[in-house]
Each structure stands twice: as C-alpha cells, then as structure tokens.
Amino acid sequence: DLFTSQVCFNSLLATEKILIESFENYVVKTEEKLENLNRNIELICKERTKPGDPTQSFLLIKRFLVYWPKIKDVLEDNSAMEDFLIVSKLNFSSLHYLNKSDFDGAALGLARIQDTYNLNIEDLTAGIIGGQKYSSSLSWEDCFHISNTLFNWKLHKTALIWIEETKRKLLLSSNNNNSTLADIYDSFASNYIMLGIADKASEAIQSMNDLQPDRPSIVTRLNELNEITIPEKSYIYSKSYDLYKRTCRDDVSLSKNQQRDLKCRYKTGPAPFLKLAPFKMEEVNKDPSITVYYNAITNNEIKYVINTAKPFLELSGTFGNIDDPRIRVSKSMFLNYLEHSILTVIYKRLNDITGLKMKYTEQFQVAKYDIGGMYEPHVDSFKDSETEGNYPEFGNRIGSAMFYLSDVEMGGSTAFNYLGVNIKPEKGKLVFWENLHSGGAIDFRTKHAGCPIVLGSKWIMNAWTRSLEQTFTRPCKLINDNDVSTIFETWKIFEDVK
Numbered sequence: 001d002l003f004t005s006q007v008c009f010n011s012l013l014a015t016e017k018i019l020i021e022s023f024e025n026y027v028v029k030t031e032e033k034l035e036n037l038n039r040n041i042e043l044i045c046k047e048r049t050k051p052g053d054p055t056q057s058f059l060l061i062k063r064f065l066v067y068w069p070k071i072k073d074v075l076e077d078n079s080a081m082e083d084f085l086i087v088s089k090l091n092f093s094s095l096h097y098l099n100k101s102d103f104d105g106a107a108l109g110l111a112r113i114q115d116t117y118n119l120n121i122e123d124l125t126a127g128i129i130g131g132q133k134y135s136s137s138l139s140w141e142d143c144f145h146i147s148n149t150l151f152n153w154k155l156h157k158t159a160l161i162w163i164e165e166t167k168r169k170l171l172l173s174s175n176n177n178n179s180t181l182a183d184i185y186d187s188f189a190s191n192y193i194m195l196g197i198a199d200k201a202s203e204a205i206q207s208m209n210d211l212q213p214d215r216p217s218i219v220t221r222l223n224e225l226n227e228i229t230i231p232e233k234s235y236i237y238s239k240s241y242d243l244y245k246r247t248c249r250d251d252v253s254l255s256k257n258q259q260r261d262l263k264c265r266y267k268t269g270p271a272p273f274l275k276l277a278p279f280k281m282e283e284v285n286k287d288p289s290i291t292v293y294y295n296a297i298t299n300n301e302i303k304y305v306i307n308t309a310k311p312f313l314e315l316s317g318t319f320g321n322i323d324d325p326r327i328r329v330s331k332s333m334f335l336n337y338l339e340h341s342i343l344t345v346i347y348k349r350l351n352d353i354t355g356l357k358m359k360y361t362e363q364f365q366v367a368k369y370d371i372g373g374m375y376e377p378h379v380d381s382f383k384d385s386e387t388e389g390n391y392p393e394f395g396n397r398i399g400s401a402m403f404y405l406s407d408v409e410m411g412g413s414t415a416f417n418y419l420g421v422n423i424k425p426e427k428g429k430l431v432f433w434e435n436l437h438s439g440g441a442i443d444f445r446t447k448h449a450g451c452p453i454v455l456g457s458k459w460i461m462n463a464w465t466r467s468l469e470q471t472f473t474r475p476c477k478l479i480n481d482n483d484v485s486t487i488f489e490t491w492k493i494f495e496d497v498k
C-alpha cells in the first residue's frame, strides 16, 4: 500500500514510456494495414465497374486468385498487435508490486495534503498549488474515487469535501445525468450516516429519491438512517490533531516569553574541534531543548549516504501500527556507521556537537518521503513494553539527531505539535533534541511529526542515541522534573474542530 512508499515513480514513468512507444507503433502499423486494405478494395471495385468488357472474366478470376487472398493475408497478419501484447506483457509482469492499495494510498496522499495545508480544493483538483499550475486536473471521476477511498478509511468529514468537489465538477461536465448525480447523493447520505448527522443524511436520501426513485440503495440508506448512532470522536478530527496540522502550516507562533530566550550563535564547544570550525546554530526551543545546526553534513557526505541507501530503501515501519498508512508513509533503511569512514566521521561529529556519548547510538536510519508522505506525531523514545527486543539494556533514546539530506519544494517540515515549532527541511541542516527528562522519564512535549510533502521529495538521516553511560554528559537533577510533560502523554482533546 501506501503511496510513494512502495512505488518507484521514475520506473513507472519509464515503463509507461515503453508502453506508449509500443502502442504508437501498433497504431501506425494498423493504419498502414487499413490503407493497404482500402487500396485493394478500391482496385476490386474499380475493375468491377466495367461490365461487358472482354477482359472481365480474366479480371474476375484474377481477383479471386490474387486480390482476395492478399486481403485475407493482410487481415490475418496480427504481428503489430502481437508485438504490442508481448511488450505490454513483459512490462506488466514487472509491475506485480503495484496493486489497489497503492491506488488507495495515492488517493489518501492527495486528500492528506489538501487537509493538512487547508488547500483550496478547486485549485488542487485543477493542478494548482500556491497559485502555480503544477499538474493535470482531476476529473469528477477521480474526485469520486478519492471520496470513496476516504469513506472506506472512515475519514468521513474529509470524504464530504471530496464528494462536494465531485458534484461541482460533475455539474460542470456534459455527462451529468440523473443516475450519476444520484450516486453522489448516495455517497453524501452514507457519509452523513456514518457521522451521525441525521438531518443532512435524510436530505441527501430525499435528493437521491427525486433523481432516481427506483434506486435500490434508497431502502438501504433509510434503514441505516433508522439505526443512526453518534460515532466515537476520532483523533483525526480532534483539536490536538488540528494543532499538529496548524504547526505543519506554521500557523502557530511562540509566545513572546518563549521567543525571548532563544538565541542564534556559533557553537564553539564543548569539543575543541568546534573552536576551529564552529557550526552556526539556532536554538529553536529552550525547554525541552531543540537546536538546529546549519551545514552539519557536507554535500559529498550526503551524496554518499543517498547513493548507498537508495537501493535498500523499504517501506518504513513504526513500533505501533505498521499497517496503517496514516501513521508513517516513507521508505527507509539502516546504515551502519562503522562500515565506512564517511559515516564514522559524521557519527563522531555528532559527539562534538551534542556532547553526548555516541557509543550506544543506533545505526543511522535513512528515510525518504515522496509527495503525500509523512510521519504522524510520535515520540522517538520507547515506552517500556516497546523497548523489549530493541536493546533495552542500552537505555531509552535520550537524543534524536536528524539530518536533512535534501531541500523540499513544498511541505515536509518537522513539526513539534505541542511546542508550536516548525522546522523547515533544508539540505545540510541538523536538528538535535533531547527526548528524556533528566531523571530518564519520557518528555512527552517532544512529540513531533514529519509533515506531508506537497511537492518534491525529502531525505533525512536519523541517529538515536541511548541513555546508557550518559551520567556525566547529562547529569540527573536532584528533583524530579517530569511532571511538566506527563499531561502530554495522553493529551488528546476530542473536541470537534470542524
């Protein structure tokens, strides 16, 4: 499943190019064949128009012995079609990985972009983003497909937005007939029923009935309407989820108080090396501390990392719900930093920058997101049960270091949704933050997300450092300081926002 994650678009485009060429070849050859047939039939007809001619019997026999067999031969020659079928069979066999869930994933990806960034849906379906035309328009059928996919994923409020757009486009098109319009009202009704909105559902059923009174689904909807219930509130439509989306849009700003303490400077310690080559750093948040370093990885290093990782990228998992495309849509792989000097240098640099002991750092994780790709709000550190089998003896993930290996044309910020912090991806930048309170408890304020990519793709590299033997790099405070973040562990305000 999962959009962009499994599908390699460049190879799909290349496959399609081969198919187009082969298909064009088939059309040209078939046109030649028809011309040939036309010529022969004209010749035959012309000869027939001279009755009484002394040559008639000779010509008639000739036609049956020469022209008609030739026509039969031409008709029987299917080589052009066979060529096309062979090429398409060969190419389709290499597409075995492409399936319906990729199609669903692509639909969800588009809907996610619209929803997260509050994009004008008429513009988006016209291929316009940020006032600029980027791609072809979607038809009403495309919008209908997206809406139906959203229905199946129980994203009913979002489905309504797409069904509204389907209706708008259908009414503008020439093929709007009663039965198609009734399909649309049917879909309105189904979504309203699932949302527990009886009056709107009833209105939609009425419209469906006006358009197509004999429609069998009317009875089904009426029965469902009789048993309508108020659904459980969904996280996707909660205030806390809205906060995440607003952070992705950079629609929240830090209070004056928070901003006052933040500084930009050159980092010249703790490692002596930094005195010679300081990093430009920016404090993004004080408590918990989040810091950005510019040019923390060179273009050459980036090239090496991406080229090495590329062939091994696989659909990313999370420790939670791996099968749910709403959690994480990206491809990733692990790189052992001891395997190549380029990686070891980067690994050592992290020690210079963060001051943390790097000995218990997990392998680097390289990840790539394409359009629609994202990673929903999460904390990087493990809750106890999840740590099992994942080197619990090395402690929890005390530090997260994330390098941006690419720029992103639009979207793809890292959003700390409880802190209102939006970090824009920028090639060479490093973000570092600490996930744990000094006593070792998870700091739930560090919940963060990779916002959906609107245009382009995004490459990152993560390094998670464990807490074992950090006693001297991060000494424990005398008082327990984890109270401030505990409310954020379960902080979900299930209050509707739309």
Ligand SMILES: O=C(O)CCC(=O)C(=O)O
Residues within 6 Å of the ligand: 367, 375, 380, 412, 413, 414, 415, 448, 449, 450, 451, 460, 462
């Ligand atoms: O892609 C991002 O900006 C965030 C990625 C992330 O949080 C992770 O990989 O754990």
Ligand SMILES: [Fe+2]
Residues within 6 Å of the ligand: 378, 379, 380, 448
């Ligand atoms: Fe993360």
